[in-house]
Amino acid sequence: xxxxxxxxxxxxxxxxxxxxxxxxxxxxxxxxxxxxxxxxxxxxxxxxxxxxxxxxxxxxxxxxxxxxxxxxxxxxxxxxxxxxxxxxxxxxxxxxxxxxxxxxxxxxxxxxxxxxxxxxxxxxxxxxxxxxxxxxxxxxxxxxxxxxxxxxxxxxxxxxxxxxxxxxxxxxxxxxxxxxxxxxxx
Amino acid sequence: xxxxxxxxxxxxxxxxxxxxxxxxxxxxxxxxxxxxxxxxxxxxxxxxxxxxxxxxxxxxxxxxxxxxxxxxxxxxxxxxxxxxxxxxxxxxxxxxxxxxxxxxxxxxxxxxxxxxxxxxxxxxxxxxxxxxxxxxxxxxxxxxxxxxxxxxxxxxxxxxxxxxxxxxxxxxxxxxxxxxxxxxxxxxxxxxxxxxx
Numbered sequence: 001x002x003x004x005x006x007x008x009x010x011x012x013x014x015x016x017x018x019x020x021x022x023x024x025x026x027x028x029x030x031x032x033x034x035x036x037x038x039x040x041x042x043x044x045x046x047x048x049x050x051x052x053x054x055x056x057x058x059x060x061x062x063x064x065x066x067x068x069x070x071x072x073x074x075x076x077x078x079x080x081x082x083x084x085x086x087x088x089x090x091x092x093x094x095x096x097x098x099x100x101x102x103x104x105x106x107x108x109x110x111x112x113x114x115x116x117x118x119x120x121x122x123x124x125x126x127x128x129x130x131x132x133x134x135x136x137x138x139x140x141x142x143x144x145x146x147x148x149x150x151x152x153x154x155x156x157x158x159x160x161x162x163x164x165x166x167x168x169x170x171x172x173x174x175x176x177x178x179x180x181x182x183x184x185x186x
Numbered sequence: 187x188x189x190x191x192x193x194x195x196x197x198x199x200x201x202x203x204x205x206x207x208x209x210x211x212x213x214x215x216x217x218x219x220x221x222x223x224x225x226x227x228x229x230x231x232x233x234x235x236x237x238x239x240x241x242x243x244x245x246x247x248x249x250x251x252x253x254x255x256x257x258x259x260x261x262x263x264x265x266x267x268x269x270x271x272x273x274x275x276x277x278x279x280x281x282x283x284x285x286x287x288x289x290x291x292x293x294x295x296x297x298x299x300x301x302x303x304x305x306x307x308x309x310x311x312x313x314x315x316x317x318x319x320x321x322x323x324x325x326x327x328x329x330x331x332x333x334x335x336x337x338x339x340x341x342x343x344x345x346x347x348x349x350x351x352x353x354x355x356x357x358x359x360x361x362x363x364x365x366x367x368x369x370x371x372x373x374x375x376x377x378x379x380x381x382x383x
Binding site: 006007008009013018024026101116117 | 209260374
């Protein structure tokens with residue numbers, strides 16, 4: 001049996017406001033973690049290859065609510081790559097909320113973040129920090145997935161949660177990728 | 187208009203769902219798609235850092251000065267190594283931004299201290315780097331609180347910090363163009379009781 005209490009503002013007994021009609025509060029959340037090593041092929045055209053293992057899902061409680069997502073993604077790949085954001089299996093193209101840089105548009109070198117130009121692409125994966133936020137614009141189910149795309153002529157492989165040459169051994173690190181989504185009241 | 191006053195709110199099973207302190211009570215975000223370059227200087231007395239105003243993250247409608255702000259930026263930046271990044275709150279230096287106990291007076295040691303520093307990677311021409319800059323503080327005020335990222339050379343020279351673009355190009359094959367974003371959470375915290383708004 002469920003019960004419901006309806007109220008505008010909530011204060012603690014000391015008088016500090018904890019909620020003003022839910023505005024700014026976290027009203028729902030989702031989490032995902034992937035520790036399995038897997039390979040993804042990236043093309044140099046199109047809208048990127050989705051990382052479905054890191055998808056985050058929400059059924060927004062209000063259409064105007066804000067969705068905040070953060071991922072830490074471990075992978076080994078060359079430097080000529082970008083990461084994008086897909087919503088319900090399509091690249092996000094909504095004005096001001098694009099899953100790529102909206103000043104240069106949806107070119108293959110445009111993304112939210114890019115690959116690392118580190119000193120080793122064989123035995124040491126890198127850590128990618130990705131943050132994306134948008135307005136829900138619906139109360140229907142949404143799921144968001146990072147996607148990867150080559151930023152130049154050559155296509156390439158991403159190796160997630162592992163090094164390039166080994167699936168895990170001394171000096172070839174095995175790692176996890178993780179993400180969360182907060183729905184923020186408005 | 188209705189109001190509820192309680193220390194803890196529990197569900198019908200007795201689990202606390204809204205505690206008196208510790209919950210997120212406010213969230214603000216920023217996104218920046220522009221591609222400017224800022225010149226980050228090293229130690230020059232009285233003028234020793236460059237504020238990246240385009241990346242300002244404003245905590246809107248802060249409820250109480252004793253509440254905690256937890257801020258994080260996704261930074262896509264290309265610059266040389268020997269660069270540090272710090273945070274200003276409403277234009278003031280913050281002690282915990284660069285590990286000093288006295289942020290009230292400028293110091294010639296500040297230039298090599300920061301929350302994060304630029305990577306010593308293998309390329310400073312065609313591939314920007316990806317940073318997570320995190321900062322925590324008491325809000326210190328109600329209303330809007332501005333948090334700014336500051337870049338400073340860690341030597342006595344200077345260098346350009348490119349935002350969302352590479353040094354070599356504003357966008358072409360193999361020269362990635364990206365986005366900087368930020369999120370700040372206001373956390374209800376004990377101390378200085380009383381509603382302020």
